[in-house]
Amino acid sequence: MFQYTCLNPIANVGLDLLSDDYKKVEDLKDAQAVLVRSASMHDLDLPDSLEAVARAGAGVNNIPLDKCADKGIVVFNTPGANANGVKEMVLAGLLLASRDIVGGIEWIKESKDEADIAKLAEKQKKNYAGCEISGKKLGVIGLGAIGVLVANAATHLGMEVYGYDPYISVNAAWNLSRNVKHISNVEEIYKECDYITVHVPLLDSTKGMIDKNAIDMMKDGVVILNFARDLLVDEAAVVAALADKKVKRYVTDFPNPTTAGKEGVILTPHLGASTEESEDNCAMMAVREIRDYLENGNIVHSVNYPDCSMGGCDKAGRVAVLHKNSKGMIAQYTSVLGDADINIEDMMNKSKGDYAYTLLDVDTPVTKEVAAKLEAIEGVLKVRVVK
Ligand SMILES: NC(=O)c1ccc[n+]([C@@H]2O[C@H](COP(=O)([O-])OP(=O)(O)OC[C@H]3O[C@@H](n4cnc5c(N)ncnc54)[C@H](O)[C@@H]3O)[C@@H](O)[C@H]2O)c1
Numbered sequence: 001m002f003q004y005t006c007l008n009p010i011a012n013v014g015l016d017l018l019s020d021d022y023k024k025v026e027d028l029k030d031a032q033a034v035l036v037r038s039a040s041m042h043d044l045d046l047p048d049s050l051e052a053v054a055r056a057g058a059g060v061n062n063i064p065l066d067k068c069a070d071k072g073i074v075v076f077n078t079p080g081a082n083a084n085g086v087k088e089m090v091l092a093g094l095l096l097a098s099r100d101i102v103g104g105i106e107w108i109k110e111s112k113d114e115a116d117i118a119k120l121a122e123k124q125k126k127n128y129a130g131c132e133i134s135g136k137k138l139g140v141i142g143l144g145a146i147g148v149l150v151a152n153a154a155t156h157l158g159m160e161v162y163g164y165d166p167y168i169s170v171n172a173a174w175n176l177s178r179n180v181k182h183i184s185n186v187e188e189i190y191k192e193c194d195y196i197t198v199h200v201p202l203l204d205s206t207k208g209m210i211d212k213n214a215i216d217m218m219k220d221g222v223v224i225l226n227f228a229r230d231l232l233v234d235e236a237a238v239v240a241a242l243a244d245k246k247v248k249r250y251v252t253d254f255p256n257p258t259t260a261g262k263e264g265v266i267l268t269p270h271l272g273a274s275t276e277e278s279e280d281n282c283a284m285m286a287v288r289e290i291r292d293y294l295e296n297g298n299i300v301h302s303v304n305y306p307d308c309s310m311g312g313c314d315k316a317g318r319v320a321v322l323h324k325n326s327k328g329m330i331a332q333y334t335s336v337l338g339d340a341d342i343n344i345e346d347m348m349n350k351s352k353g354d355y356a357y358t359l360l361d362v363d364t365p366v367t368k369e370v371a372a373k374l375e376a377i378e379g380v381l382k383v384r385v386v387k
């Protein structure tokens with residue numbers, strides 16, 4: 001029996017994929033697996049029982065990745081599962097920033113009791129006029145799951161699209177429209193584009209990347225869209241630039257006291273992935289990842305451990321070792337298993353940064369005593385007897 005807890009509501013279509021071997025618990029301290037969306041896990045005590053965290057979504061800045069890795073807890077996310085939901089919000093953001101649709105709707109609400117509302121509307125509408133996005137330049141910073149969809153869709157809306165991502169994956173590059181202009185220096189986007197949208201993860205290296213210097217380089221009247229994370233942008237600098245009319249609109253999905261209610265800011269309450277489809281996709285992917293890890297020891301889509309997958313186990317036993325990425329680890333495992341008269345029938349070892357993962361299929365199930373000997377090896381963070 002595996003015990004799991006949900007730190008946020010997770011779509012039922014995902015939870016329904018859990019078999020009778022899974023029991024939901026309320027308390028994190030009793031859980032082997034966590035399903036989470038945006039709840040912050042930074043201040044939580046992570047129990048020794050915890051084996052895996054699955055973020056039903058893309059951004060993992062709410063999870064202490066290194067702390068988890070050091071405790072042998074594998075963290076997963078669901079790449080691409082909510083990308084279309086966000087892309088559609090970005091397209092809405094482009095339009096809301098270009099024409100004062102919200103202002104017009106508000107005026108109608110306020111004027112609903114006017115008998116001559118139809119006539120008044122014809123007089124008022126000039127106050128809510130704007131521009132079209134077709135023919136304008138859009139800069140997309142970050143060409144991952146979301147950035148590629150946004151860039152491609154914008155080309156179909158007649159925009160001239162510039163794309164920047166120095167770490168673009170081969171897969172993303174294959175999916176990117178040939179009509180997107182490849183930019184190798186982000187400053188070109190700042191200087192040339194009428195609309196700039198950011199789709200990078202929040203990391204130490206990206207925090208505050210849209211700062212005053214960047215804004216100063218931008219065209220007067222630029223629109224900045226941020227459906228990634230608020231801390232990517234120096235929002236105090238943006239609010240000042242809005243007041244100076246340097247920036248025309250700041251469209252963001254992350255309300256906070258710096259931006260809420262400020263002139264020129266169009267704010268939504270973190271709605272990017274809040275569609276039935278995205279929530280279902282994320283929940284199903286997250287649950288499948290958790291099951292494959294707990295039941296088979298396979299790691300797919302981890303953000304703090306390497307992906308490592310050997311399918312189902314048809315041997316007598318399988319043991320998983322989560323360890324530091326140091327020299328001589330495998331030799332020590334083979335020695336412990338050999339001394340216990342256990343033969344390794346199949347093996348896979350992968351590393352990612354400071355951490356590594358070794359899956360061993362063996363001809364005799366690994367006992368608690370042998371597992372304890374493996375765990376006692378310096379650099380080993382956790383040992384799981386999977387079968
Ligand atoms: N508003 C929402 O509800 C919502 C939903 C999903 C994702 N997000 C946010 O959007 C982010 C992106 O999501 P995704 O699914 O596209 O992720 P992704 O991992 O598929 O893509 C991120 C891309 O950013 C690129 N990148 C990293 N550093 C960069 C830099 N300095 N300059 C340019 N590119 C850089 C990477 O190479 C990668 O291609 C997430 O990390 C998350 O914070 C928000």
Ligand SMILES: O=C(O)CC[C@@H](O)C(=O)O
Nearest residue numbers: 037038057058059273274
């Ligand atoms: O779970 C959500 O609603 C938001 C998800 C989003 O911010 C993400 O990073 O995937």
